[in-house]
Amino acid sequence: MPLKTFDEYVALAEQAHGHICAGQILGLRMALYGMKLLDLRDPAGADRKRLVTFVEIDRCATDAIPVVTGCRLGKRALKFRDFGKVAATFCDLQADRAVRLVARESAKQQARELHPEIASRNSQQMAAYREMPDEALFETQWVRVRLAPEEFPGYKGERVVCAQCGEGINFKREVTIDGRTLCKACAGERYYEPL
Ligand SMILES: [Zn+2]
C-alpha cells in the first residue's frame, strides 16, 4: 500500500471531509511533504507504527492529514494541540526524528498571483495549492518531540478510578489533590456543567 496518486487522495479526502476545498488540498500537500521529508513511503501500511502526527488546528486541512498518514485519534497516533495554526508535526518514532510544517502566510497571495483568472477564492487556492512547490507552501522546521511513554500508541498502563465521580481514567490523566486521586473534570478542568 505505498503512496497513492494525488487525485486518489483528493477523492478520499472529499469522502472523509464531506467536500473538497483549498484546506483539503493544503492538508494533503502538507502530509505528503512530511512523508517525503521523513522518507516514509508506506505510512498507512508497513510504516504505520512508526508515525505520530500532531495537528495544531481543527479546520479543513486537519481532516486531510490522516487520509495520507493513516494516523487517527482513536489509534492515539493523531494528537491535537489547539494552537489555531495551519501546522502539523510528523514524528517518525523509529528514526527518532520529527519535522514541523507550517503553511506560509504568503501562500494565499501567491495563489492570487498565479491564478488571477479564477474569481472564486476557494477555486483559485485549490488550483494554486496543487501546483505550488512544497517550499512555497510550507515552512519546514526539524524539531524534537519529547513524548512520555503514556503518550505513545500501544501504551498499557494502569487504569484508575476517580475518588469523586467514580469514572475510570486511562493513560495517567489523573491528578492528585490533597492525597486524593481525581479525574481532570473533578479537579476543576470540566468543560461542561452537570444539569
Ligand atoms: Zn473544507
Ligand SMILES: [Zn+2]
Ligand atoms: Zn471525577
